[in-house]
Every structure is written in structure tokens, then in C-alpha cells.
Amino acid sequence: MLLDEAHTIKNKDSNIGKAVEHLNSIYRWCLTGTLIQNKIDELFSPLRFLKIKPYCEWSEFSYHIKRPFSKKSGMVSATARNKVQTLVKAMCLSRKKTELLDGKPLVVLPERIVNVNVNQFDEDERNFYDVMFKRAQAKFNKFRREGTIMKNYSSVLVLLLRLRQCCCHPSLATVFGDQIVAAAGDIVELEKLLLDGMPNDVVQRVINNNEQMECPVCFDAIDHANGKIIQMCGHCFCNECCDNLLTSTRLCPHCRGNMERDKILTLHSFLKKYNPSALKNEEEYLAKEEVVKKEDELLKKNDWVSSTKIEALISCIKKSMETNADDKIIVFSQFVGFLDLIELPLRKLGIKYVRYDGSMSTKTRSEAVEQLKKDKETRLILISLKCGSLGLNLTCANRVILMDVWWNPAIENQAIDRAHRMGQTKDVYVERIVIQNSIEDRILELQTQKQQLSDGIMGHGEFGNQRQTRLSIDQLMRLFRDQDA
Incomplete structure (x- = not known):
């Protein structure tokens, strides 16, 4: 077997x-x-x-x-x-792509060249990010003084999520406020019926686990605006992973129970009915959030769609098209909203592209991949990292651009391997677009620790002394330290 x-x-x-x-x-x-x-x-x-x-x-x-x-x-x-x-x-019988047997490579693959493309915020973005960081830091320090960091672990992850989104585009972090307003309306009749039909033991389990809300698929933070619950088993997922599951296995990864779209609840609705105190704390904090006037005006401009990362991406794409006319490009982001923003400049430049994310049906996703492979004019594919880091063969492309930093380096490596795998005939060029002096610097440090654990266990490198569980208080404190520290 x-x-x-x-x-x-x-x-x-x-x-x-x-x-x-x-x-x-x-x-x-x-x-x-x-x-x-x-x-x-x-x-x-x-x-x-x-x-x-x-x-x-x-x-x-x-x-x-x-x-x-x-x-x-x-x-x-x-x-x-x-x-x-x-x-x-x-x-284990462990093999790496670079290993030799009788002086010859085990697997003959083209070279993989990775470049960390470091960028600086422009003045407006830096001001916006600093405001968001100070507010997140103040909230975290409040938890620290009260000794409740781990009790509010999910809320801390949400703060980090907003900072990661800020690094991509300011609007990603502010749209959340609109989602809260939209979600705060009355629960629709269907959701009321679903909530009333939840088994008591399931309700209690979800309430007890509310402090540790992480998506079990992608390990990202879940909050009441981006979380979904399966009615009968009570297992929680972020919106995108839930969509991916509904269009693929239709089974809960935890218990293998059936997933039906009309029996999925929002976490907001659940908390509003069964644990309103948890909801109140977060909404009170979010209600106090006010974006400074300059940034607010900036985001309200209908014609403003760019950001430092988008400009860096466009620069990479133009350079590739000018120097290597036949190369095709894969662009990964963990934020679907960011992929939406990236589409606008691609259209303006007349770049033909396709998209691959969890909101699309399996058939539509397959058609997108086939178009990239067969249509010479289609030069680029936008992929959600959560949806497309596994199971895809995209050797038709040899340029990979990672738009944001993921907690787990294994996920990024799997994404790169969509192109760098058997069947690839060209060297694979990888651009990791990061923002200097931001939360991304610190996530890269954590990535190194995770990689040390994996490499050490496999005997491929130094083990490192960090234990590997969820983020410790010490690690969280380093993430929220002052920018110039």
C-alpha cells in the first residue's frame, strides 16, 4: 500500500x-x-x-x-x-533534487534561480503602514500587560494578517471594516434554522476553541468576517479554503463528513447567537479604528489601484517580456483581493492572462490551465497560493513571482515546484517580492526557523533550537517589536 x-x-x-x-x-x-x-x-x-x-x-x-x-x-x-x-x-529514504548517484544527478532538472526582490514603501504607503502597525502593536501590548496573549491568540493572528495585507495594498486592510458592517445585519432566516439545528456538543466545542481559530488547511488566522463553519460537525475554515473544499473533495478534512454549500454558516452568525461576548470585543476594537485622513482620501480615489508591490510586479513582467518573449509567468498571492487589484494594470497593458482560485469551478480552473499551456498569447496565470500550491503541473511556465510572504516555507516551495519539476526544459526564475522594514522581514526570520526544523529532522542541515508549535509569546513579541528595533 x-x-x-x-x-x-x-x-x-x-x-x-x-x-x-x-x-x-x-x-x-x-x-x-x-x-x-x-x-x-x-x-x-x-x-x-x-x-x-x-x-x-x-x-x-x-x-x-x-x-x-x-x-x-x-x-x-x-x-x-x-x-x-x-x-x-x-x-525514510530521503532524496533531494540536487543529490548525485554515481556522480550523476538523480533527477536532471534545469537550474532554479531565486531572487528576493526587496522594495521600500512609498511615502503614503509607509505612513499608512506605520499607523496600522502602531495600532496593532498597542492592541498586542494591551494583551501582554493583561497576560492574555494566548487567550486572544486568534485576535493577535488577525492583527498580523492586516499588517501582511498592508504590505500588498492598503485597501486590503481597510476593506475589512466594510465587511464588518455588512456582516452586522440580521441573520437571514436560513442561517437561523441552521444555527438552531447545530448539535449542542458541536456548539460547545466551537465556543471552547474560539481562542485558537486557525484554518486547519492553510494555518492562517480566522476571524468572524472571514470564517465559515460546517453546520453538523462545527469545523471552521477560512473563506477561501472552504470554497476550495466545496469545489473539490466536498469533504471536511477533519472528520470526512459531507460538505454542502447550503449548510455552511458564517462564523459571525455563530458568534452572534452563541458567544456574543467574543464578537463584542473584536467589534468594539474595530469600531475605534479610524484611518488617518490622508490615507482615507487616498483609498477613496477611484483611479488609484497601484501599490509598491504591484509596481514591482509590473516591472518584472515587462522585463521578462522584453528579454524572453516566449517565457510564461506564474503569479502567486495568498489574498484573492490582491489578485483582483493586479488584474487592472494587466488589462491596461494588454497582457493576456488567466486566473486560478478557489471561487472557480474545477472545470473552469482546468480550462484556465489548458489555455496557459496551449495559447501562445496567454503569457501569465494568477493563482491563489492556497488553491494552487499543490497538484498542478505548470512546466509551460518558467517564471514564478511570489507576491507575499507565507508563514510556512514548505507552501512556497510547493508553489515554485509547479514549474520546477520533471518536464521543465528551461531554467526557472523565482522573484519573491517583499517590503523592507515591515512585518514581512520578521516572517522571513520565522520561515528560517521552520525550515531548520524540517531540514534538521531530515538530516539535511542544522536543526536549530526553536521548538515548533504555534507562535510562542516570545516570537509574537518579536513580530510586534518597534520597526527600528
Whole structure:
């Protein structure tokens, strides 16, 4: 029995993870390029499936493997690191694209050239970002003084999300206020019926987990304006991942229960009925948010659509088209709204492009990919990172532009590998567009720590001493430190 994309079972509590354990087979294999993405716990499900004793038992794994990585100090001993490396070395046949066999490459691939395209905000954007950062910092410091950072973990992630959006385009961070107003209306009759029909144990579980609202698919923050809940099981997802699931598997990744579009609730509606105090705290804070006059006027101009990142993107596209007329380009962003903004200058420049995101049907997405492959005039594809980082073969393109920074470097690497894979005949050029002196600098630091954990466990590099769970208080404090610190 062979599991392809075996990182799909990384959640030990998911039904799919439990189900594959009970399948009958003599031999078992797992295939994955990302054995661990976020935390050491993700190693357990493959061990359980492969029946590697004694660590296929959670009690043994938890005590001998997980516990040393969960110390409050955040430090991991050399003994613990060596134990994990020895275990992984014994169970894994690990190969990298760059490895040689008898002096020859295992896989013959063109070169991958990655450039970090560092940009500075213009004056207006810098003023806007600084205002948003100071407000987010003040909110975080309030939680810190009260000793409630982890209790308000979801709210802290939302603050970070807004700063990440600011780096792309100011309007992404301010549209949220309009969403709050729109969502604050009366719950429609259908949602009332769905809410009344939620099982009591499911309601209580969602309320209890409200402090840890992260999308289990993309690990991004969920707030009441961008969260969806499946009525019968109560599992929560961000809007985009929910749309992706509804157009693909139609199954909840947690419990494998059926997902039906007319039985999906907004998190706002749920909180309004069952936990209004949690909703009130966030809305009161958002109600106090006022964008300074200069930025407000800037965003109200109908003809203003650009940003530093969009200008950097257009520059990259023009340079590519001038020097390599046949090259095709993949543009990734985790924010669908940002892809909307990018479309405007592409149209003005007459650049023929297609789009691929979770709001599109499977058929429409397939047609977009086919058009990119077969139509010489279609030079570019806009892809939502959450939707298109896996399962796509886009070797027809050899230029990849990452418009924003993702928490998890494995997701970015998977996105790049849509082009840099077997079948690619050209060198692949990657541009990572980042903003200097912003939250993106600090996320890049965290990416390095995550990569150290993954590389260290696989024996491909230095392990690093950082424990790998959700962001610690110390890491959050570094993210919210003063810009010039």
C-alpha cells in the first residue's frame, strides 16, 4: 500500500489519518515532499500508518518525541534532536533534487534561480503602514500587560494578517471594516434554522476553541468576517479554503463528513447567537479604528489601484517580456483581493492572462490551465497560493513571482515546484517580492526557523533550537517589536 501526498494525514485526529491505519496490507510506503510542515506532532501519523514501534503508539510518541520539543524554554536538547534524526533516518529514504548517484544527478532538472526582490514603501504607503502597525502593536501590548496573549491568540493572528495585507495594498486592510458592517445585519432566516439545528456538543466545542481559530488547511488566522463553519460537525475554515473544499473533495478534512454549500454558516452568525461576548470585543476594537485622513482620501480615489508591490510586479513582467518573449509567468498571492487589484494594470497593458482560485469551478480552473499551456498569447496565470500550491503541473511556465510572504516555507516551495519539476526544459526564475522594514522581514526570520526544523529532522542541515508549535509569546513579541528595533 502506497500513500501519495502522505502529508495529507498529518493531523492525527482526522478521520482520514485514523482510517488509513486500519487498512490491511503487508507492505506500506508514504510518499511526501514535506514530512513536517509546522510541528513535530505531524510525524506521528506516518509512524502510526507505517506501524513503526513503539512510536506508532501516541503515548510513546508523546513522551519520547513530542515532550522534549514542548519545553517552555523553547530549547531542544541535542539528545532529543539526535533521537528524532536517528528515527527518521531509519524510516525514510530521503532524496533531494540536487543529490548525485554515481556522480550523476538523480533527477536532471534545469537550474532554479531565486531572487528576493526587496522594495521600500512609498511615502503614503509607509505612513499608512506605520499607523496600522502602531495600532496593532498597542492592541498586542494591551494583551501582554493583561497576560492574555494566548487567550486572544486568534485576535493577535488577525492583527498580523492586516499588517501582511498592508504590505500588498492598503485597501486590503481597510476593506475589512466594510465587511464588518455588512456582516452586522440580521441573520437571514436560513442561517437561523441552521444555527438552531447545530448539535449542542458541536456548539460547545466551537465556543471552547474560539481562542485558537486557525484554518486547519492553510494555518492562517480566522476571524468572524472571514470564517465559515460546517453546520453538523462545527469545523471552521477560512473563506477561501472552504470554497476550495466545496469545489473539490466536498469533504471536511477533519472528520470526512459531507460538505454542502447550503449548510455552511458564517462564523459571525455563530458568534452572534452563541458567544456574543467574543464578537463584542473584536467589534468594539474595530469600531475605534479610524484611518488617518490622508490615507482615507487616498483609498477613496477611484483611479488609484497601484501599490509598491504591484509596481514591482509590473516591472518584472515587462522585463521578462522584453528579454524572453516566449517565457510564461506564474503569479502567486495568498489574498484573492490582491489578485483582483493586479488584474487592472494587466488589462491596461494588454497582457493576456488567466486566473486560478478557489471561487472557480474545477472545470473552469482546468480550462484556465489548458489555455496557459496551449495559447501562445496567454503569457501569465494568477493563482491563489492556497488553491494552487499543490497538484498542478505548470512546466509551460518558467517564471514564478511570489507576491507575499507565507508563514510556512514548505507552501512556497510547493508553489515554485509547479514549474520546477520533471518536464521543465528551461531554467526557472523565482522573484519573491517583499517590503523592507515591515512585518514581512520578521516572517522571513520565522520561515528560517521552520525550515531548520524540517531540514534538521531530515538530516539535511542544522536543526536549530526553536521548538515548533504555534507562535510562542516570545516570537509574537518579536513580530510586534518597534520597526527600528
